Amino acid sequence: MSLDKNTLVRLKDAGIKQEEKWLVKGVSLEVNRGKIITLIGPNGSGKSTTAKIALGIYKNYEGSVEKFTNKIGYVPQKISIDWTLPLRVTDFMVLTENLSADEIEEALSLTGVNHLVNKNLGNLSGGEFQRVLLARAISKKPDLLVLDEPVQGVDFTGEIALYELIKKISEKLNCGILLISHDLHMVMSATDHVVCLNGHVCCSGSPIDVAKDKEYKALFGDQASQTLSIYEHKHDHEHTDDGKIRQKN
Amino acid sequence: MFDDFFIRALVAGIGVAFITGPLGCFVVWRRLSYFGDTLAHSALLGVTIALSLEFNIALSVFITASVIALFLIQLQKKTNLPGDALLGLLAHSSLGIGLVAIGFLSFIRFDVMGLLFGDILAVTTNDLLVIWIGGILILLTLRFIWKPLFASTVNYELAEAEGLNPDIAKAIFTLLMAAVIALSIKMIGLLLITGMLIIPAAFARNLSDTPKKMVLFSIIGGLLSVFLGLFSSLKLNTPSGPSIITAALILFVISLFKIKQTIKLKN
Numbered sequence: 463m464s465l466d467k468n469t470l471v472r473l474k475d476a477g478i479k480q481e482e483k484w485l486v487k488g489v490s491l492e493v494n495r496g497k498i499i500t501l502i503g504p505n506g507s508g509k510s511t512t513a514k515i516a517l518g519i520y521k522n523y524e525g526s527v528e529k530f531t532n533k534i535g536y537v538p539q540k541i542s543i544d545w546t547l548p549l550r551v552t553d554f555m556v557l558t559e560n561l562s563a564d565e566i567e568e569a570l571s572l573t574g575v576n577h578l579v580n581k582n583l584g585n586l587s588g589g590e591f592q593r594v595l596l597a598r599a600i601s602k603k604p605d606l607l608v609l610d611e612p613v614q615g616v617d618f619t620g621e622i623a624l625y626e627l628i629k630k631i632s633e634k635l636n637c638g639i640l641l642i643s644h645d646l647h648m649v650m651s652a653t654d655h656v657v658c659l660n661g662h663v664c665c666s667g668s669p670i671d672v673a674k675d676k677e678y679k680a681l682f683g684d685q686a687s688q689t690l691s692i693y694e695h696k697h698d699h700e701h702t703d704d705g706k707i708r709q710k711n
Numbered sequence: 712m713f714d715d716f717f718i719r720a721l722v723a724g725i726g727v728a729f730i731t732g733p734l735g736c737f738v739v740w741r742r743l744s745y746f747g748d749t750l751a752h753s754a755l756l757g758v759t760i761a762l763s764l765e766f767n768i769a770l771s772v773f774i775t776a777s778v779i780a781l782f783l784i785q786l787q788k789k790t791n792l793p794g795d796a797l798l799g800l801l802a803h804s805s806l807g808i809g810l811v812a813i814g815f816l817s818f819i820r821f822d823v824m825g826l827l828f829g830d831i832l833a834v835t836t837n838d839l840l841v842i843w844i845g846g847i848l849i850l851l852t853l854r855f856i857w858k859p860l861f862a863s864t865v866n867y868e869l870a871e872a873e874g875l876n877p878d879i880a881k882a883i884f885t886l887l888m889a890a891v892i893a894l895s896i897k898m899i900g901l902l903l904i905t906g907m908l909i910i911p912a913a914f915a916r917n918l919s920d921t922p923k924k925m926v927l928f929s930i931i932g933g934l935l936s937v938f939l940g941l942f943s944s945l946k947l948n949t950p951s952g953p954s955i956i957t958a959a960l961i962l963f964v965i966s967l968f969k970i971k972q973t974i975k976l977k978n
Contacts (some may be wrong), residue, residue, distance in 0.1 A: 517872040543865055547740055548919050557862045558873040564918040582920060608872070 468495040469530055470606045470638040471516050476525035478515060485581050486511045487662050488525075493606060493638040498629070500641045500649045503659035504681065509642045510539050513608050516640060531606050535599030539610035539642070545584040551594055559602040569601030570594070572627060574620070583634065588615035596624065600631050607631070607639045621645070625652060646682065716832050719943055720951065723834045727843040727895045727907065728933030730849050733926045734891055735912035735933075737884065740864050744909050745795060746783075749802040750892050751901040753779040755809030757893070758826055762819055762863070764810070769841055769893045776889035779805060829900030829952035838897060845894045849887055856880040861922065900952045910959035911936060917966035932962055 470493045477487035486508025493516070501509040515523045516535060527694050543549070555566045570576040574595040578586065586594065596612050609628065613621045625648045632639050643649055649656060650669045657666040664677040672678050738747050755777030761768040779801055786797050813821060823831070834842075853860075856879075862870035863877030870877040892904055899907050915928035939962075940955030947954075 468948065514868070514872075519868050532874045534873050536869055538866070538868055538908055541866055541869070544740065546916070547865060548916065548925050549865065550921055553921055557865055558858070558875055591767050602873075607955070700900075 468687070469493070469528075469680075470495060471524075471530065471640075473512070473516055473643055474526040476512070476515050476523055476527055478511060478520055478523045484661065486515075486659065489515075489657075489659070489663055491657055491663075493640050495605070495638050496632060496636045498632050498639040498641055498652060499655040500643055500653040501655065501659055502646065502649055503664070503684075506687050507660045513610055513640060513642060517608055520637055521557065525685040531604075533602065533605040535602055535604035535607045536614045537595045537599045537607075537609045539614075541595065543583065549583045550579075551575075551583060551586070554583050554594065555598050555601060557598065561601055565601060569597040569599050572600065572631075573597040573624065589620065590615060592616050593620070593624070596627075600635075603635055603637075607637055608637060610639070610642045611644065613643075613645075626654075652702045677684055717941070717945065719834050719836065719839060721937070722839055723831055723842055723898050724933060724937030724941060724955065726839070726846050727898055728911070728937050729930055730842075730846045730891055730894065731904075731907045732911060732915075732930030732933045733850065733853055734887060735908035736887075736915065736922070736926050736929050737860065737864065738905075738908045739912040739916065743888070744905055744963065745798050745802075747892070747905040747908055749783070749798045749805075749905045750776040750779060750889055751896070752802040753805040753809075754892055754896050754901045755826060756805045756812065757809075758896075759809050759816060760810040762821065763816055768897070769845075773889050773893035775805075776892055777886055780885045780889060820877045825900070826896070827900050827902045828950060829896070829898050829903060831898040831951045831955070834898060842894050842898075845890065849890055849894075852883065852887060856883050860884055860896055862889070898952070899955070903952050903956050906956045906959065907936075910956065910963055914959065914963040914966045917970045924929060932959065935962055 472492045474490050476489045478485050489508075489512050491499065491512075503509050511520070514520045515527060516529075517534065518527070518529065536689045545665070550618060551570070552566055553565075555561060555569070561569075566579065567576055570579055573596050575590055575597065576595045578590060578594065582659065583591070583594070592615050596609070599607060599609070599612075607628075612628065613624045616624060622687040625645070628639065631637070641649075641653070650673060653669055655666070656669050656672040658672055658675070658678050658681065660681060664681065665672055665675040667675075738744055742790065754772045757772035758768055759777060760766065761771035764771075777975050783797060783801055785821035786792075786801075787794065790797070792800075806832050821828070859870055859877050859880035860883075862873075863880060867877055891908070892901075895904055897908065911932035912925070912929045914932040915925045918928045919925040935961035936955050939958035941951060943949065943958065944951040944954035
Protein backbone atom coordinates (compact mmCIF):
# COMPACT_ATOMS: atom_id res chain seq x y z
CA MET A 463 0.00 0.00 0.00
CA SER A 464 1.03 3.53 -0.53
CA LEU A 465 1.79 5.70 2.46
CA ASP A 466 -0.80 8.10 1.24
CA LYS A 467 -3.97 6.03 1.27
CA ASN A 468 -5.83 8.43 -0.98
CA THR A 469 -3.73 7.73 -4.04
CA LEU A 470 -5.35 5.25 -6.41
CA VAL A 471 -2.88 5.22 -9.26
CA ARG A 472 0.45 6.94 -9.68
CA LEU A 473 2.45 7.33 -12.89
CA LYS A 474 6.08 8.38 -12.61
CA ASP A 475 7.86 9.40 -15.79
CA ALA A 476 5.74 6.89 -17.68
CA GLY A 477 5.82 6.54 -21.44
CA ILE A 478 5.55 4.06 -24.24
CA LYS A 479 7.67 3.51 -27.33
CA GLN A 480 6.48 1.88 -30.50
CA GLU A 481 8.98 1.09 -33.22
CA GLU A 482 11.51 3.54 -31.81
CA LYS A 483 8.93 6.34 -31.67
CA TRP A 484 7.53 7.65 -28.43
CA LEU A 485 3.72 7.65 -28.39
CA VAL A 486 3.82 9.51 -25.13
CA LYS A 487 6.73 10.25 -22.85
CA GLY A 488 7.55 11.35 -19.35
CA VAL A 489 4.06 11.50 -17.89
CA SER A 490 3.82 11.87 -14.14
CA LEU A 491 0.44 12.12 -12.53
CA GLU A 492 -1.59 10.93 -9.59
CA VAL A 493 -5.26 10.13 -9.34
CA ASN A 494 -6.54 10.66 -5.82
CA ARG A 495 -9.72 9.63 -4.11
CA GLY A 496 -12.59 12.09 -4.52
CA LYS A 497 -10.75 14.14 -7.16
CA ILE A 498 -11.24 14.56 -10.88
CA ILE A 499 -8.11 14.83 -12.96
CA THR A 500 -8.49 15.65 -16.62
CA LEU A 501 -6.21 15.00 -19.56
CA ILE A 502 -6.53 17.48 -22.39
CA GLY A 503 -4.58 17.87 -25.60
CA PRO A 504 -4.92 17.71 -29.37
CA ASN A 505 -5.61 14.52 -31.33
CA GLY A 506 -2.72 12.08 -31.17
CA SER A 507 -1.23 13.75 -28.12
CA GLY A 508 -1.29 10.51 -26.14
CA LYS A 509 -4.32 10.98 -23.88
CA SER A 510 -5.88 7.56 -24.47
CA THR A 511 -2.44 5.97 -24.45
CA THR A 512 -1.72 7.48 -21.05
CA ALA A 513 -5.04 6.16 -19.74
CA LYS A 514 -4.26 2.69 -21.06
CA ILE A 515 -0.83 2.75 -19.41
CA ALA A 516 -2.48 3.68 -16.13
CA LEU A 517 -5.03 0.88 -16.55
CA GLY A 518 -2.41 -1.76 -17.30
CA ILE A 519 -3.73 -2.49 -20.80
CA TYR A 520 -0.33 -1.58 -22.22
CA LYS A 521 2.32 -3.58 -20.47
CA ASN A 522 5.54 -2.63 -22.26
CA TYR A 523 5.69 0.87 -20.83
CA GLU A 524 8.73 2.66 -19.48
CA GLY A 525 8.83 4.43 -16.15
CA SER A 526 6.75 3.33 -13.21
CA VAL A 527 3.04 2.74 -12.72
CA GLU A 528 1.66 1.95 -9.29
CA LYS A 529 -1.94 0.93 -8.86
CA PHE A 530 -3.49 0.76 -5.41
CA THR A 531 -6.92 -0.56 -6.31
CA ASN A 532 -8.50 -3.24 -8.42
CA LYS A 533 -11.99 -1.81 -8.38
CA ILE A 534 -11.87 0.02 -11.66
CA GLY A 535 -14.56 1.20 -14.05
CA TYR A 536 -13.47 2.02 -17.60
CA VAL A 537 -15.22 3.76 -20.46
CA PRO A 538 -12.97 3.33 -23.51
CA GLN A 539 -12.90 5.89 -26.29
CA LYS A 540 -13.47 3.34 -29.00
CA ILE A 541 -15.16 0.06 -28.40
CA SER A 542 -15.64 -2.52 -31.06
CA ILE A 543 -18.17 -5.11 -30.03
CA ASP A 544 -18.80 -8.05 -32.26
CA TRP A 545 -22.50 -7.90 -33.05
CA THR A 546 -22.60 -11.64 -33.73
CA LEU A 547 -22.87 -11.94 -29.95
CA PRO A 548 -26.42 -12.06 -28.65
CA LEU A 549 -26.05 -9.40 -25.98
CA ARG A 550 -28.67 -7.29 -24.26
CA VAL A 551 -27.92 -4.16 -22.26
CA THR A 552 -28.50 -6.09 -19.04
CA ASP A 553 -26.00 -8.80 -20.07
CA PHE A 554 -23.46 -6.09 -20.87
CA MET A 555 -23.98 -4.46 -17.47
CA VAL A 556 -22.80 -7.59 -15.63
CA LEU A 557 -19.83 -8.13 -17.93
CA THR A 558 -17.13 -7.76 -15.30
CA GLU A 559 -19.10 -7.67 -12.05
CA ASN A 560 -22.16 -9.45 -10.72
CA LEU A 561 -24.95 -6.98 -10.07
CA SER A 562 -28.52 -7.36 -8.87
CA ALA A 563 -31.40 -6.28 -11.09
CA ASP A 564 -31.91 -3.28 -8.77
CA GLU A 565 -28.29 -2.17 -9.10
CA ILE A 566 -28.51 -2.43 -12.89
CA GLU A 567 -31.73 -0.45 -12.91
CA GLU A 568 -30.27 2.21 -10.63
CA ALA A 569 -27.12 2.75 -12.72
CA LEU A 570 -29.06 2.88 -15.99
CA SER A 571 -31.52 5.37 -14.49
CA LEU A 572 -28.65 7.65 -13.50
CA THR A 573 -27.60 7.97 -17.14
CA GLY A 574 -31.20 8.07 -18.32
CA VAL A 575 -31.39 4.81 -20.26
CA ASN A 576 -33.18 2.41 -17.90
CA HIS A 577 -35.88 1.87 -20.53
CA LEU A 578 -33.30 0.12 -22.73
CA VAL A 579 -32.41 -2.61 -20.23
CA ASN A 580 -33.75 -5.50 -22.33
CA LYS A 581 -32.77 -4.10 -25.70
CA ASN A 582 -30.15 -5.72 -27.85
CA LEU A 583 -26.87 -3.82 -27.56
CA GLY A 584 -26.50 -3.78 -31.35
CA ASN A 585 -29.74 -1.84 -31.79
CA LEU A 586 -28.74 1.18 -29.69
CA SER A 587 -27.85 4.54 -31.15
CA GLY A 588 -24.35 5.93 -30.57
CA GLY A 589 -25.49 8.26 -27.79
CA GLU A 590 -27.58 5.58 -26.09
CA PHE A 591 -24.66 3.17 -26.19
CA GLN A 592 -22.39 5.82 -24.67
CA ARG A 593 -24.83 6.25 -21.79
CA VAL A 594 -24.90 2.48 -21.26
CA LEU A 595 -21.08 2.40 -21.23
CA LEU A 596 -21.00 5.09 -18.56
CA ALA A 597 -23.72 3.34 -16.53
CA ARG A 598 -21.77 0.08 -16.68
CA ALA A 599 -18.59 1.75 -15.47
CA ILE A 600 -20.23 3.43 -12.45
CA SER A 601 -22.55 0.52 -11.58
CA LYS A 602 -19.77 -1.46 -9.93
CA LYS A 603 -19.10 1.41 -7.55
CA PRO A 604 -15.42 1.57 -8.44
CA ASP A 605 -12.60 3.26 -6.58
CA LEU A 606 -11.15 4.49 -9.84
CA LEU A 607 -13.09 5.60 -12.90
CA VAL A 608 -11.28 6.08 -16.18
CA LEU A 609 -13.48 7.92 -18.65
CA ASP A 610 -12.14 8.38 -22.16
CA GLU A 611 -14.40 10.92 -23.81
CA PRO A 612 -17.43 9.54 -22.00
CA VAL A 613 -20.05 11.77 -23.59
CA GLN A 614 -19.12 11.54 -27.28
CA GLY A 615 -22.20 11.36 -29.45
CA VAL A 616 -24.51 12.38 -26.61
CA ASP A 617 -26.94 15.23 -27.33
CA PHE A 618 -26.18 18.68 -25.95
CA THR A 619 -28.49 18.72 -22.93
CA GLY A 620 -27.50 15.17 -22.15
CA GLU A 621 -23.84 16.10 -22.26
CA ILE A 622 -24.18 18.69 -19.53
CA ALA A 623 -26.35 16.37 -17.43
CA LEU A 624 -23.81 13.54 -17.75
CA TYR A 625 -20.91 15.79 -16.76
CA GLU A 626 -22.87 16.88 -13.73
CA LEU A 627 -23.51 13.22 -13.00
CA ILE A 628 -19.81 12.45 -13.23
CA LYS A 629 -19.05 15.22 -10.77
CA LYS A 630 -21.77 13.92 -8.44
CA ILE A 631 -20.50 10.34 -8.70
CA SER A 632 -17.00 11.34 -7.70
CA GLU A 633 -18.40 12.95 -4.55
CA LYS A 634 -20.91 10.22 -3.76
CA LEU A 635 -18.62 7.23 -4.25
CA ASN A 636 -15.56 9.18 -3.15
CA CYS A 637 -13.76 7.68 -6.13
CA GLY A 638 -10.97 9.12 -8.21
CA ILE A 639 -11.71 9.99 -11.82
CA LEU A 640 -9.27 10.16 -14.69
CA LEU A 641 -11.15 11.98 -17.41
CA ILE A 642 -10.27 12.62 -21.01
CA SER A 643 -12.28 15.32 -22.60
CA HIS A 644 -12.30 17.77 -25.48
CA ASP A 645 -14.88 19.88 -23.77
CA LEU A 646 -12.78 22.67 -22.29
CA HIS A 647 -15.81 24.26 -20.64
CA MET A 648 -16.41 21.12 -18.64
CA VAL A 649 -12.75 20.69 -17.88
CA MET A 650 -12.37 24.15 -16.52
CA SER A 651 -15.55 24.17 -14.46
CA ALA A 652 -15.59 20.75 -12.86
CA THR A 653 -12.04 19.46 -12.66
CA ASP A 654 -9.67 19.55 -9.74
CA HIS A 655 -6.50 19.06 -11.71
CA VAL A 656 -5.67 19.42 -15.40
CA VAL A 657 -2.85 17.77 -17.31
CA CYS A 658 -2.23 19.20 -20.74
CA LEU A 659 -0.61 16.65 -23.03
CA ASN A 660 1.10 16.89 -26.37
CA GLY A 661 3.27 13.81 -26.54
CA HIS A 662 4.58 14.90 -23.15
CA VAL A 663 3.17 16.93 -20.30
CA CYS A 664 3.00 20.55 -21.52
CA CYS A 665 1.68 21.93 -18.31
CA SER A 666 -0.40 20.79 -15.40
CA GLY A 667 -2.06 22.20 -12.35
CA SER A 668 -5.38 23.60 -11.24
CA PRO A 669 -7.71 24.70 -14.06
CA ILE A 670 -7.07 28.35 -13.31
CA ASP A 671 -3.30 27.94 -13.45
CA VAL A 672 -3.42 25.92 -16.64
CA ALA A 673 -5.70 28.40 -18.38
CA LYS A 674 -3.12 31.10 -17.75
CA ASP A 675 -0.26 28.97 -18.99
CA LYS A 676 1.49 30.07 -22.18
CA GLU A 677 1.73 26.55 -23.56
CA TYR A 678 -1.97 26.01 -23.02
CA LYS A 679 -2.72 29.21 -24.94
CA ALA A 680 -0.40 28.09 -27.70
CA LEU A 681 -2.19 24.75 -27.99
CA PHE A 682 -5.79 25.84 -27.71
CA GLY A 683 -5.70 29.51 -28.65
CA ASP A 684 -6.59 32.63 -26.71
CA GLN A 685 -10.30 31.93 -26.86
CA ALA A 686 -9.89 28.78 -24.84
CA SER A 687 -8.34 30.62 -21.96
CA GLN A 688 -11.45 32.78 -21.72
CA THR A 689 -13.75 29.79 -21.22
CA LEU A 690 -12.94 30.05 -17.57
CA SER A 691 -14.60 33.42 -17.18
CA ILE A 692 -17.66 32.28 -19.09
CA TYR A 693 -18.11 29.26 -16.94
CA GLU A 694 -17.46 30.72 -13.53
CA HIS A 695 -21.10 30.95 -12.56
CA LYS A 696 -23.42 28.71 -10.62
CA HIS A 697 -26.27 26.80 -12.16
CA ASP A 698 -29.47 27.54 -10.32
CA HIS A 699 -31.53 24.76 -11.92
CA GLU A 700 -31.17 21.29 -13.42
CA HIS A 701 -32.57 19.78 -16.57
CA THR A 702 -34.17 16.41 -17.01
CA ASP A 703 -33.12 14.41 -20.06
CA ASP A 704 -35.88 15.81 -22.23
CA GLY A 705 -34.73 19.35 -21.49
CA LYS A 706 -37.40 20.34 -18.97
CA ILE A 707 -36.41 22.04 -15.73
CA ARG A 708 -36.12 19.45 -13.01
CA GLN A 709 -38.34 20.06 -10.00
CA LYS A 710 -36.32 20.24 -6.82
CA ASN A 711 -37.49 17.91 -4.10
CA MET B 712 -27.79 -51.47 -19.69
CA PHE B 713 -24.50 -50.46 -21.34
CA ASP B 714 -24.26 -53.86 -23.01
CA ASP B 715 -26.08 -52.62 -26.05
CA PHE B 716 -23.78 -50.80 -28.48
CA PHE B 717 -26.57 -48.41 -29.42
CA ILE B 718 -27.22 -47.34 -25.83
CA ARG B 719 -23.48 -46.79 -25.36
CA ALA B 720 -23.42 -44.68 -28.51
CA LEU B 721 -26.34 -42.59 -27.26
CA VAL B 722 -24.77 -42.02 -23.85
CA ALA B 723 -21.46 -41.06 -25.49
CA GLY B 724 -23.24 -38.72 -27.90
CA ILE B 725 -25.16 -37.04 -25.09
CA GLY B 726 -21.89 -36.46 -23.26
CA VAL B 727 -20.25 -34.98 -26.36
CA ALA B 728 -23.25 -32.69 -26.99
CA PHE B 729 -23.07 -31.34 -23.45
CA ILE B 730 -19.39 -30.41 -23.89
CA THR B 731 -19.47 -29.12 -27.47
CA GLY B 732 -22.58 -26.97 -26.86
CA PRO B 733 -21.03 -24.31 -24.58
CA LEU B 734 -17.54 -24.52 -26.10
CA GLY B 735 -19.03 -24.24 -29.58
CA CYS B 736 -20.64 -20.92 -28.62
CA PHE B 737 -17.23 -19.53 -27.74
CA VAL B 738 -15.81 -20.93 -30.98
CA VAL B 739 -18.47 -18.99 -32.91
CA TRP B 740 -18.18 -15.84 -30.79
CA ARG B 741 -14.40 -15.72 -30.89
CA ARG B 742 -14.23 -16.77 -34.56
CA LEU B 743 -12.16 -19.82 -33.79
CA SER B 744 -13.70 -22.33 -36.19
CA TYR B 745 -10.55 -22.65 -38.25
CA PHE B 746 -8.50 -22.85 -35.06
CA GLY B 747 -10.65 -25.79 -33.94
CA ASP B 748 -10.09 -27.40 -37.31
CA THR B 749 -6.33 -27.05 -36.95
CA LEU B 750 -6.33 -28.67 -33.52
CA ALA B 751 -8.51 -31.48 -34.87
CA HIS B 752 -6.16 -32.11 -37.79
CA SER B 753 -3.24 -32.36 -35.39
CA ALA B 754 -5.13 -35.14 -33.61
CA LEU B 755 -4.09 -37.61 -36.30
CA LEU B 756 -0.48 -37.00 -35.34
CA GLY B 757 -1.45 -37.48 -31.70
CA VAL B 758 -3.08 -40.82 -32.48
CA THR B 759 -0.08 -42.14 -34.39
CA ILE B 760 2.25 -41.10 -31.57
CA ALA B 761 -0.02 -42.91 -29.11
CA LEU B 762 -0.08 -46.06 -31.23
CA SER B 763 3.65 -46.20 -31.82
CA LEU B 764 4.51 -45.55 -28.16
CA GLU B 765 1.57 -47.63 -26.85
CA PHE B 766 0.29 -44.61 -24.98
CA ASN B 767 -3.27 -43.52 -24.08
CA ILE B 768 -4.83 -42.08 -27.26
CA ALA B 769 -6.97 -39.35 -25.70
CA LEU B 770 -4.06 -38.10 -23.59
CA SER B 771 -1.71 -38.13 -26.55
CA VAL B 772 -4.18 -36.19 -28.72
CA PHE B 773 -4.65 -33.66 -25.94
CA ILE B 774 -0.90 -33.12 -25.59
CA THR B 775 -0.30 -32.90 -29.36
CA ALA B 776 -3.14 -30.39 -29.83
CA SER B 777 -1.88 -28.27 -26.92
CA VAL B 778 1.65 -28.25 -28.34
CA ILE B 779 0.29 -27.21 -31.76
CA ALA B 780 -1.68 -24.40 -30.09
CA LEU B 781 1.45 -23.17 -28.29
CA PHE B 782 3.40 -23.40 -31.52
CA LEU B 783 0.75 -21.30 -33.24
CA ILE B 784 1.01 -18.55 -30.61
CA GLN B 785 4.80 -18.48 -31.06
CA LEU B 786 4.48 -18.33 -34.86
CA GLN B 787 2.00 -15.47 -34.60
CA LYS B 788 4.52 -13.48 -32.58
CA LYS B 789 7.49 -14.23 -34.82
CA THR B 790 6.12 -13.95 -38.36
CA ASN B 791 4.15 -11.43 -40.33
CA LEU B 792 1.92 -14.08 -41.90
CA PRO B 793 -1.82 -13.70 -41.38
CA GLY B 794 -3.48 -15.95 -38.82
CA ASP B 795 -5.44 -18.06 -41.29
CA ALA B 796 -2.30 -18.86 -43.29
CA LEU B 797 -0.52 -20.02 -40.14
CA LEU B 798 -3.53 -22.14 -39.16
CA GLY B 799 -3.63 -23.75 -42.57
CA LEU B 800 0.10 -24.36 -42.44
CA LEU B 801 -0.13 -26.11 -39.09
CA ALA B 802 -3.34 -28.00 -39.90
CA HIS B 803 -2.12 -29.56 -43.11
CA SER B 804 1.46 -30.14 -42.10
CA SER B 805 0.40 -31.97 -38.94
CA LEU B 806 -2.09 -33.98 -40.98
CA GLY B 807 0.64 -34.76 -43.51
CA ILE B 808 3.15 -35.82 -40.84
CA GLY B 809 0.44 -37.92 -39.18
CA LEU B 810 -0.36 -39.75 -42.42
CA VAL B 811 3.33 -40.31 -43.17
CA ALA B 812 3.80 -41.70 -39.67
CA ILE B 813 0.87 -44.08 -40.21
CA GLY B 814 2.72 -45.39 -43.26
CA PHE B 815 5.57 -46.47 -40.99
CA LEU B 816 3.15 -48.20 -38.66
CA SER B 817 2.02 -50.78 -41.22
CA PHE B 818 2.43 -53.51 -38.61
CA ILE B 819 -0.52 -52.07 -36.67
CA ARG B 820 -4.06 -52.69 -37.88
CA PHE B 821 -5.40 -49.19 -38.12
CA ASP B 822 -8.78 -47.74 -39.07
CA VAL B 823 -8.02 -44.40 -40.74
CA MET B 824 -11.64 -43.92 -41.79
CA GLY B 825 -12.79 -44.33 -38.18
CA LEU B 826 -10.32 -41.65 -37.15
CA LEU B 827 -11.43 -39.23 -39.87
CA PHE B 828 -15.18 -39.66 -39.49
CA GLY B 829 -15.52 -41.22 -36.05
CA ASP B 830 -17.14 -44.46 -35.00
CA ILE B 831 -19.55 -43.72 -32.22
CA LEU B 832 -21.06 -47.22 -32.43
CA ALA B 833 -17.73 -48.69 -31.31
CA VAL B 834 -17.38 -46.86 -28.00
CA THR B 835 -16.63 -49.00 -24.96
CA THR B 836 -17.84 -48.58 -21.39
CA ASN B 837 -14.36 -47.29 -20.64
CA ASP B 838 -14.72 -44.57 -23.29
CA LEU B 839 -17.99 -43.54 -21.67
CA LEU B 840 -16.26 -43.02 -18.34
CA VAL B 841 -13.55 -40.93 -20.00
CA ILE B 842 -16.09 -38.77 -21.85
CA TRP B 843 -18.33 -38.15 -18.88
CA ILE B 844 -15.65 -37.53 -16.26
CA GLY B 845 -13.56 -35.51 -18.71
CA GLY B 846 -16.67 -33.65 -19.84
CA ILE B 847 -17.67 -32.71 -16.31
CA LEU B 848 -14.15 -31.42 -15.65
CA ILE B 849 -14.21 -29.39 -18.87
CA LEU B 850 -17.58 -27.84 -18.08
CA LEU B 851 -16.59 -27.03 -14.49
CA THR B 852 -13.42 -25.34 -15.74
CA LEU B 853 -15.41 -23.39 -18.31
CA ARG B 854 -17.84 -22.31 -15.60
CA PHE B 855 -14.87 -21.14 -13.55
CA ILE B 856 -13.32 -19.00 -16.33
CA TRP B 857 -16.67 -17.92 -17.82
CA LYS B 858 -16.58 -14.32 -16.55
CA PRO B 859 -13.12 -13.29 -17.79
CA LEU B 860 -13.45 -15.35 -20.97
CA PHE B 861 -16.83 -13.92 -21.88
CA ALA B 862 -15.85 -10.36 -20.92
CA SER B 863 -12.73 -10.51 -23.07
CA THR B 864 -14.77 -12.01 -25.92
CA VAL B 865 -16.98 -8.93 -25.79
CA ASN B 866 -14.09 -6.52 -25.34
CA TYR B 867 -10.54 -7.40 -24.42
CA GLU B 868 -9.53 -3.97 -23.13
CA LEU B 869 -12.48 -3.68 -20.76
CA ALA B 870 -11.70 -7.09 -19.29
CA GLU B 871 -8.01 -6.27 -18.94
CA ALA B 872 -8.59 -2.78 -17.52
CA GLU B 873 -11.04 -4.01 -14.91
CA GLY B 874 -8.69 -6.68 -13.66
CA LEU B 875 -10.12 -9.94 -15.02
CA ASN B 876 -6.89 -11.44 -16.41
CA PRO B 877 -8.24 -12.35 -19.86
CA ASP B 878 -4.92 -13.82 -21.03
CA ILE B 879 -5.05 -16.59 -18.44
CA ALA B 880 -8.68 -17.34 -19.34
CA LYS B 881 -7.73 -17.52 -23.01
CA ALA B 882 -4.88 -19.94 -22.35
CA ILE B 883 -7.13 -22.19 -20.28
CA PHE B 884 -9.79 -22.06 -23.00
CA THR B 885 -7.23 -23.21 -25.57
CA LEU B 886 -6.46 -26.22 -23.39
CA LEU B 887 -10.18 -26.93 -23.09
CA MET B 888 -10.47 -26.93 -26.87
CA ALA B 889 -7.64 -29.45 -27.07
CA ALA B 890 -9.36 -31.56 -24.41
CA VAL B 891 -12.71 -31.55 -26.22
CA ILE B 892 -11.06 -32.72 -29.40
CA ALA B 893 -9.17 -35.43 -27.53
CA LEU B 894 -12.38 -36.68 -25.92
CA SER B 895 -14.63 -36.66 -28.95
CA ILE B 896 -12.27 -37.66 -31.77
CA LYS B 897 -13.24 -41.31 -31.46
CA MET B 898 -16.95 -40.54 -31.65
CA ILE B 899 -17.15 -37.80 -34.24
CA GLY B 900 -13.85 -38.02 -36.09
CA LEU B 901 -11.27 -35.34 -36.76
CA LEU B 902 -12.88 -34.05 -39.96
CA LEU B 903 -16.30 -33.60 -38.37
CA ILE B 904 -15.57 -32.46 -34.81
CA THR B 905 -15.49 -28.75 -35.75
CA GLY B 906 -18.94 -29.24 -37.27
CA MET B 907 -20.20 -30.54 -33.94
CA LEU B 908 -18.79 -27.41 -32.30
CA ILE B 909 -20.09 -24.88 -34.80
CA ILE B 910 -23.38 -26.11 -36.24
CA PRO B 911 -25.38 -26.48 -32.99
CA ALA B 912 -23.99 -23.08 -31.86
CA ALA B 913 -25.02 -21.50 -35.18
CA PHE B 914 -28.47 -23.06 -34.79
CA ALA B 915 -28.63 -21.61 -31.27
CA ARG B 916 -27.58 -18.13 -32.41
CA ASN B 917 -30.64 -18.00 -34.68
CA LEU B 918 -32.91 -18.69 -31.73
CA SER B 919 -31.37 -16.63 -28.92
CA ASP B 920 -31.07 -13.04 -27.81
CA THR B 921 -28.87 -13.62 -24.75
CA PRO B 922 -25.57 -15.45 -24.29
CA LYS B 923 -26.93 -17.90 -21.71
CA LYS B 924 -29.88 -18.81 -23.93
CA MET B 925 -27.49 -19.42 -26.78
CA VAL B 926 -25.45 -21.85 -24.68
CA LEU B 927 -28.65 -23.66 -23.65
CA PHE B 928 -29.99 -23.93 -27.21
CA SER B 929 -26.58 -25.00 -28.42
CA ILE B 930 -26.65 -27.96 -26.01
CA ILE B 931 -30.24 -28.77 -27.01
CA GLY B 932 -29.27 -28.57 -30.69
CA GLY B 933 -26.36 -30.92 -30.08
CA LEU B 934 -28.54 -33.40 -28.18
CA LEU B 935 -31.22 -33.37 -30.89
CA SER B 936 -28.56 -33.89 -33.55
CA VAL B 937 -27.18 -36.88 -31.67
CA PHE B 938 -30.64 -38.46 -31.24
CA LEU B 939 -31.76 -37.78 -34.80
CA GLY B 940 -28.43 -38.76 -36.30
CA LEU B 941 -28.05 -42.00 -34.37
CA PHE B 942 -31.62 -43.20 -34.91
CA SER B 943 -31.54 -42.42 -38.61
CA SER B 944 -28.16 -44.10 -38.96
CA LEU B 945 -29.71 -47.20 -37.36
CA LYS B 946 -32.78 -47.09 -39.61
CA LEU B 947 -31.07 -46.12 -42.85
CA ASN B 948 -27.78 -47.89 -42.19
CA THR B 949 -25.76 -44.70 -42.78
CA PRO B 950 -22.42 -43.88 -41.09
CA SER B 951 -23.14 -42.49 -37.61
CA GLY B 952 -20.79 -39.47 -37.32
CA PRO B 953 -21.79 -37.94 -40.66
CA SER B 954 -25.46 -38.64 -39.86
CA ILE B 955 -25.19 -36.61 -36.64
CA ILE B 956 -23.63 -33.68 -38.52
CA THR B 957 -26.31 -33.91 -41.24
CA ALA B 958 -29.01 -33.85 -38.55
CA ALA B 959 -27.37 -30.76 -37.04
CA LEU B 960 -27.42 -29.07 -40.44
CA ILE B 961 -31.13 -29.84 -40.87
CA LEU B 962 -31.83 -28.25 -37.48
CA PHE B 963 -29.81 -25.20 -38.52
CA VAL B 964 -31.82 -24.84 -41.74
CA ILE B 965 -35.06 -25.05 -39.76
CA SER B 966 -33.76 -22.38 -37.35
CA LEU B 967 -33.29 -20.01 -40.30
CA PHE B 968 -37.08 -19.74 -40.60
CA LYS B 969 -37.22 -18.34 -37.10
CA ILE B 970 -34.83 -15.50 -38.09
CA LYS B 971 -36.93 -14.72 -41.15
CA GLN B 972 -39.94 -14.31 -38.89
CA THR B 973 -38.15 -11.96 -36.49
CA ILE B 974 -36.85 -9.86 -39.36
CA LYS B 975 -40.36 -9.60 -40.74
CA LEU B 976 -41.67 -8.57 -37.35
CA LYS B 977 -39.10 -5.81 -37.12
CA ASN B 978 -40.04 -4.29 -40.47
